[in-house]
Amino acid sequence: xxxxxxxxxxxxxxxxxxxxxxxxxxxxxxxxxxxxxxxxxxxxxxxxxxxxxxxxxxxxxxxxxxxxxxxxxxxxxxxxxxxxxxxxxxxxxxxxxxxxxxxxxxxxxxxxxxxxxxxxxxxxxxxxxxxxxxxxxxxxxxxxxxxxxxxxxxxxxxxxxxxxxxxxxxxxxxxxxxxxxxxxxxxxxxxxxxxxxxxxxxxxxxxxxxxxxxxxxxxxxxxxxxxxxxxxxxxxxxxxxxxxxxxxxxxxxxxxxxxxxxxxxxxxxxxxxxxxxxxxxxxxxxxxxxxxxxxxxxxxxxxxxxxxxxxxxxxxxxxxxxxxxxxxxxxxxxxxxxxxxxxxxxxxxxxxxxxxxxxxxxxxxxxxxxxxxxxxxxxxxxxxxxxxxxxxxxxxxxxxxxxxxxxxxxxxxxxxxxxxxxxxxxxxxxxxxxxxxxxxxxxxxxxxxxxxxxxxxxxxxxxxxxxxxxxxxxxxxxxxxxxxxxxxxxxxxxxxxxxxxxxxxxxxxxxxxxxxxxxxxxxxxxxxxxxxxxxxxxxxxxxxxxxxxxxxxxxxxxxxxxxxxxxxxxxxxxxxxxxxxxxxxxxxxxxxxxxxxxxxxxxxxxxxxxx
Amino acid sequence: xxxxxxxxxxxxxxxxxxxxxxxxxxxxxxxxxxxxxxxxxxxxxxxxxxxxxxxxxxxxxxxxxxxxxxxxxxxxxxxxxxxxxxxxxxxxxxxxxxxxxxxxxxxxxxxxxxxxxxxxxxxxxxxxxxxxxxxxxxxxxxxxxxxxxxxxxxxxxxxxxxxxxxxxxxxxxxxxxxxxxxxxxxxxxxxxxxxxxxxxxxxxxxxxxxxxxxxxxxxxxxxxxxxxxxxxxxxxxxxxxxxxxxxxxx
Ligand SMILES: Cc1cc2nc3c(=O)[nH]c(=O)nc-3n(C[C@H](O)[C@H](O)[C@H](O)COP(=O)(O)OP(=O)(O)OC[C@H]3O[C@@H](n4cnc5c(N)ncnc54)[C@H](O)[C@@H]3O)c2cc1C
Ligand code: SF4
Ligand code: FES
Numbered sequence: 119x120x121x122x123x124x125x126x127x128x129x130x131x132x133x134x135x136x137x138x139x140x141x142x143x144x145x146x147x148x149x150x151x152x153x154x155x156x157x158x159x160x161x162x163x164x165x166x167x168x169x170x171x172x173x174x175x176x177x178x179x180x181x182x183x184x185x186x187x188x189x190x191x192x193x194x195x196x197x198x199x200x201x202x203x204x205x206x207x208x209x210x211x212x213x214x215x216x217x218x219x220x221x222x223x224x225x226x227x228x229x230x231x232x233x234x235x236x237x238x239x240x241x242x243x244x245x246x247x248x249x250x251x252x253x254x255x256x257x258x259x260x261x262x263x264x265x266x267x268x269x270x271x272x273x274x275x276x277x278x279x280x281x282x283x284x285x286x287x288x289x290x291x292x293x294x295x296x297x298x299x300x301x302x303x304x305x306x307x308x309x310x311x312x313x314x315x316x317x318x319x320x321x322x323x324x325x326x327x328x329x330x331x332x333x334x335x336x337x338x339x340x341x342x343x344x345x346x347x348x349x350x351x352x353x354x355x356x357x358x359x360x361x362x363x364x365x366x367x368x369x370x371x372x373x374x375x376x377x378x379x380x381x382x383x384x385x386x387x388x389x390x391x392x393x394x395x396x397x398x399x400x401x402x403x404x405x406x407x408x409x410x411x412x413x414x415x416x417x418x419x420x421x422x423x424x425x426x427x428x429x430x431x432x433x434x435x436x437x438x439x440x441x442x443x444x445x446x447x448x449x450x451x452x453x454x455x456x457x458x459x460x461x462x463x464x465x466x467x468x469x470x471x472x473x474x475x476x477x478x479x480x481x482x483x484x485x486x487x488x489x490x491x492x493x494x495x496x497x498x499x500x501x502x503x504x505x506x507x508x509x510x511x512x513x514x515x516x517x518x519x520x521x522x523x524x525x526x527x528x529x530x531x532x533x534x535x536x537x538x539x540x541x542x543x544x545x546x547x548x549x550x551x552x553x554x555x556x557x558x559x560x561x562x563x564x565x566x567x568x569x570x571x572x573x574x575x576x577x578x579x580x581x582x583x584x585x586x587x588x589x590x591x592x593x594x595x596x597x598x599x600x601x602x603x604x605x606x607x608x609x610x611x612x613x614x615x616x617x618x619x620x621x622x623x624x625x626x627x628x629x630x631x632x633x634x635x636x637x638x639x640x641x642x643x644x645x646x647x648x649x650x651x652x653x654x655x656x657x658x659x660x661x662x663x664x665x666x667x668x669x670x671x672x673x674x675x676x677x678x679x680x681x682x683x684x685x686x687x688x689x690x691x692x693x694x695x696x697x698x699x700x701x702x703x704x705x706x707x708x709x710x711x712x713x714x715x716x717x718x719x720x721x722x723x724x725x726x727x728x729x
Numbered sequence: 730x731x732x733x734x735x736x737x738x739x740x741x742x743x744x745x746x747x748x749x750x751x752x753x754x755x756x757x758x759x760x761x762x763x764x765x766x767x768x769x770x771x772x773x774x775x776x777x778x779x780x781x782x783x784x785x786x787x788x789x790x791x792x793x794x795x796x797x798x799x800x801x802x803x804x805x806x807x808x809x810x811x812x813x814x815x816x817x818x819x820x821x822x823x824x825x826x827x828x829x830x831x832x833x834x835x836x837x838x839x840x841x842x843x844x845x846x847x848x849x850x851x852x853x854x855x856x857x858x859x860x861x862x863x864x865x866x867x868x869x870x871x872x873x874x875x876x877x878x879x880x881x882x883x884x885x886x887x888x889x890x891x892x893x894x895x896x897x898x899x900x901x902x903x904x905x906x907x908x909x910x911x912x913x914x915x916x917x918x919x920x921x922x923x924x925x926x927x928x929x930x931x932x933x934x935x936x937x938x939x940x941x942x943x944x945x946x947x948x949x950x951x952x953x954x955x956x957x958x959x960x961x962x963x964x965x966x967x968x969x970x971x972x973x974x975x976x977x978x979x
Contacts, residue, residue: 160784161837163882164792216859222851222914224871224878231865255791256878263849263907275841298830327786360763363789459789462808585775628779631746634831637779 122293122302122554124547127155127272128539129532130307132279132292132334134158135165136254137503137524137531138313139261140214144532146268152536157274157294157305159329159639162262166315166327167524170254171366171455172238173246174218174521176211179235182243184208191519192708194240194411195512196666197682198347200704203490203508207519207526214525215247223260224249226452236452237371238518240411240715242404244371246518251366251455254521274305278639281557282310282337282499283550289341289499290545293557297639300632302561304554306547308539309498311531312338312486313524316504317650319643321479322592325357325364331643332650334505338486339649343494344686344699346507347484348650349658349668352515353416353601357478358464359433365475367517369456369468370408372448373401374441376415377472378427384437385410388418391716396443410715413514413667416477420601431474438472445469477601481520483511483667484657487686492531498538502531509684512703513666565627565638581626584640587618588647594618595651599658604671608659615652616695622648623692653687653696660698661685678710734760736811737818738769740781743829751829753820754778760815767795767806770821783833790947793881796888797833798822803885803945824888826897840884843900846926847908852919870915877910877955879948886942886952899930902942902952909955912962920962928963936960 129145131138134156145154158165177187187208192199219225219233226234226248238246249256265271276297283291283304291306314334318326339345355376356365370376375396378384383393391406402409419437422428428435441449441456446469449457453468460466460473485507492500492508503524510523591614598611622645629637663677664670683700690697735757743751756777758769767785774781783806784794790808797806800820811819827835857864886902887893893901900908908927912920927933936956943953 160786160792160794161841161882164784164786164794166787166792168792168881169787169789213859216863219863220851220857220859220916222911222916224875225863227866227868227871229868231867231870233863252791252879255881259878263844264851266845267848267850298836327788327792329786361788455791462790583775584779629782631744631780633745634782634834636782637774640779 122304122551122558124304124306124551125155126306126547128152128307129309129311129535130155130157130291130305131311131313132157133165133313133315133503133505134162134273134275135313135315135503135524136167136258136261136521137528138311139258139265140525140528141311141313141502141532141535142265142271143261143268144529145536146265146271148533149536150270152270152539154271155274155305155307156271157277157279157292159276159278161275162273163259164329165258166330167254167258167521169325169327169364170257170521171251171364172368172371173236173248173253173518174215174257175238175241175246175516175518176215176522177208177245178212178215178233178247179245182245186243187211187245189708190241191510191516193711193713194514194516195510196514196676196713197678197705197710198350198512198665198684198703199510200508201706201708202704204510205706206490207510207523210526211522214522214529218257218260218525221260221264223256226250236368237402237404237409238516239367239370239409239415240405240516241518244404246371248368250451251368251453257521277303277305278642279333279337280561280642282341283553284341284496285546285549288497288545291550292337293554295561295639297634300635302554302558304551306545306550308542308545309500309535311492311535312499312501312505313503313528314505316482317647318479318482320591320647320651320654321595323357323362323596324479325354325362326479331647333643333646334501335485336646336649338494338496338499338501339653339687339689341496341499342689343496343499344487344688345484345650345653346487346684346686347509347512347657348653348687349661349685350483350513350666351479351599351654352412352481352483352667353477354412354480355415355419355477356439356475358459359431359436359474359476361463362478363459363463364478364480365439365456365460365473367412369439369441369453370402372452373444374408374439376408377438377440378422379429380427383407384422384427385415385418388414388421389716390414406716411514412517414715416601417669419477429474434476436474436476439475440472441468442470442472481515483507483509483513483515490530491534492527493534498542500531500535502527513668561638565641566630582621582624584625584627584637584644587622587625588644591615591618591648591651595654599654602669602671603658605659608655611655612652612659612695615648615655619648619652619692649689656696656698657685657687682710736760736769736815738773739818739820740833741822742832744831760811762810762812762815764811765807766799766809766811766819766821769811770806782831791881793883796824796883796885798825798888803888805883805885805947808947824884826888826890826893827884837884839897840887840901843904844882844907847900847904848919848923848926849907849911851911851914851917852922853916854918864916866915873915874910874913877906877913877950880906880950881948883947885945885947889941889945891939891941892936900927900933902956905933905959906950906952906955909959912959924963924966927959933960
């Protein structure tokens with residue numbers, strides 16, 4: 119860890135995934151005079167947006183309407199999404215996806231040259247744009263390649279942000295380690311946008327890549343910004359056992375079915391509608407059966423398991439995702455990556471055999487509390503993408519809304535941050551540099567030089583291995599904050615995480631050098647994850663109802679009277695649990711109703727009348 | 730666990746702060762037939778040696794981070810299984826034809842500059858407003874360039890290419906294939922701007938269609954095919970007088 123150097127820009131974006139790159143282009147294009155910095159701990163095209171498969175939702179076809187997309191999203195969120203945010207999101211979505219088209223994204227096409235759309239879970243109309251089953255990959259590369267056109271974007275690739283720099287109540291930069299040299303840099307901006315993605319790696323079995331550790335959530339949280347709705351965590355119903363690699367919902371959108379050990383389409387037993395024959399031209403019917411929402415499908419899996427209807431595999435119970443009736447040609451055209459992944463990682467060719475799948479931790483509905491412009495409660499700090507919570511996803515995100523969300527709110531956060539930067543040009547560089555210097559010293563002292571934190575109960579000699587603490591965190595989170603929760607499981611998890619946070623103070627790393635020290639970054643990531651884990655567990659403990667992805671065995675009903683509210687977790691200090699507060703959900707035109715699936719369409723006439 | 734099966738990984742180590750030159754370190758790893766090489770490397774890092782340094786993220790063959798030489802062949806370490814080598818030891822080295830930063834981490838600055846230099850983005854004189862809707866593109870027009878969009882920037886082809894090895898400035902298979910991808914996109918009008926760069930180096934003309942790049946490519950991008958096609962269009966343009974391939978005439 120060398121001495122720190124200072125780099126100044128107008129807007130600093132932390133994160134080079136879909137959200138960060140969209141924000142960067144929004145600023146660079148509109149304000150060629152502004153200098154934009156993009157800090158990313160991996161090269162941008164390695165960001166986990168690259169792994170998104172199924173598609174991105176936006177109303178584009180004549181059989182669809184904004185109203186329908188809004189209603190699907192509101193009901194999908196179990197009424198916890200803010201309706202002003204959802205309405206804005208739905209209306210800006212088509213523009214953003216067309217913009218991506220203009221930037222070269224190879225969307226699948228119809229014979230007339232217009233873009234193709236496919237059905238997706240919880241969506242009453244087919245509106246999910248796709249680039250075969252590598253939509254996130256193509257979006258990310260299109261965005262990244264487009265950024266290369268702008269001279270006013272400076273990239274700090276492989277720079278690991280470890281702390282926000284805040285002076286006089288305003289966020290003006292981050293301390294970041296240049297991995298190659300180990301040098302600490304103070305990267306300053308007049309406005310900062312956090313785009314660091316989700317935190318799936320808090321859990322052991324996840325679709326998320328190694329880099330998704332909640333870094334930005336923790337950094338903002340530690341500066342006093344609330345983490346909102348952290349108890350809402352999405353399990354995707356179809357992950358590959360063992361690795362957790364995702365088999366996209368698009369495979370069900372294309373007509374794949376889920377069956378239990380009796381070959382029975384068990385979803386019909388759980389209020390998700392009646393199955394159509396797989397050869398029926400109407401199959402798959404929207405908002406029905408396999409195209410139900412993810413929270414319900416994952417919960418149903420557990421119930422089937424309890425009934426003894428799942429199939430035993432080396433990696434625990436599974437059900438079968440059967441695509442065989444789609445035929446080789448359709449699989450190759452629209453789901454080639456699914457075929458490749460199933461062959462490579464499950465040893466199964468879906469053209470000939472059903473794919474074993476089980477629910478897998480996938481997505482964070484919660485995150486850094488922002489308003490519609492991406493602004494947080496900390497002046498100068500904005501957030502967008504999966505690390506942020508606006509909230510359009512509420513208690514359950516609909517598949518394919520997230521890729522669109524990161525474009526819509528990435529662009530908006532970019533525009534607002536640019537305005538803020540122009541209106542607030544001056545900040546105190548010396549104070550920020552001093553903070554970066556302190557951060558550099560902290561990291562040297564706690565990790566590089568001794569590997570221990572002096573002054574803790576265990577003293578200088580203590581030592582904990584990163585992997586040991588991480589494994590125990592995984593176990594606690596899976597055990598206590600999984601698909602079904604109760605007071606006991608959550609209390610145990612809260613206690614365990616508190617214990618791990620304490621033991622983390624004496625974590626010892628093996629690597630005491632500077633250059634590309636990934637042992638150090640793994641330790642810092644573990645620290646971020648423990649913060650996020652604690653926010654999840656406490657938010658979940660306090661929410662005494664069941665809604666969307668948060669299902670309490672001891673409070674099984676939705677309780678709008680007490681909990682039609684966003685939870686806010688505030689960081690207190692290194693030894694205390696977060697403080698949980700609440701704020702109201704914005705309801706505009708769609709009063710809370712019953713979430714119904716299985717009628718085949720989203721906004722049926724009948725529901726329209728009752729809302 | 731005495732009767733547990735193990736497999737040996739011989740891993741290239743180099744630390745710029747302390748090592749005069751590279752060395753190999755041998756690790757015995759529990760053998761699990763479902764593991765990819767990356768799983769074994771992660772096991773080493775987590776349990777026995779936190780100093781081992783390498784890149785990875787998605788572990789599903791799509792982020793392009795984890796390319797390594799595995800028994801002398803460029804591979805994605807997350808897509809190659811221990812069982813393909815067991816019970817023999819596996820030699821793991823950084824991708825060749827790149828400077829090494831540390832252990833299995835190579836310096837990719839040059840690669841990033843090459844990518845940027847071919848202007849890999851849509852270039853048009855008349856940019857439509859999004860309110861005018863999408864540019865129409867038929868499935869056939871999409872099929873024209875789709876294969877060349879599949880590149881994950883893993884750089885395995887750079888390790889396989891003999892020309893990259895002998896001429897480090899050569900733009901290389903992935904960058905040329907990406908340039909070709911935009912040239913073939915019906916929405917793009919940047920052919921002239923791009924070709925000037927793509928064809929400037931004699932190595933393009935020197936590419937003898939060895940085709941090793943296409944053999945090792947994990948995503949079937951076929952960069953060799955792209956280069957051949959690009960050369961053909963460049964030659965056409967040359968005769969039309971558009972392009973001056975500096976190395977071509979020599
Ligand atoms: C397997 C999979 C499939 C999915 N499929 C779909 C789909 O079909 N449709 C859909 O809508 N959604 C899908 N999602 C969800 C969606 O892809 C993600 O929510 C979204 O891509 C997140 O984008 P992001 O830009 O917020 O973050 P990411 O793409 O994760 O990027 C985060 C960025 O932050 C940087 N970063 C993080 N920490 C630091 C730090 N400390 N210092 C510096 N930089 C840092 C990283 O380097 C990276 O550049 C899927 C998710 C997964 C995991
Ligand atoms: S062309 Fe193939 S081998 Fe080369 S970088 Fe791209 S994906 Fe990798
Ligand atoms: S880890 Fe992403 S390609 Fe191997």
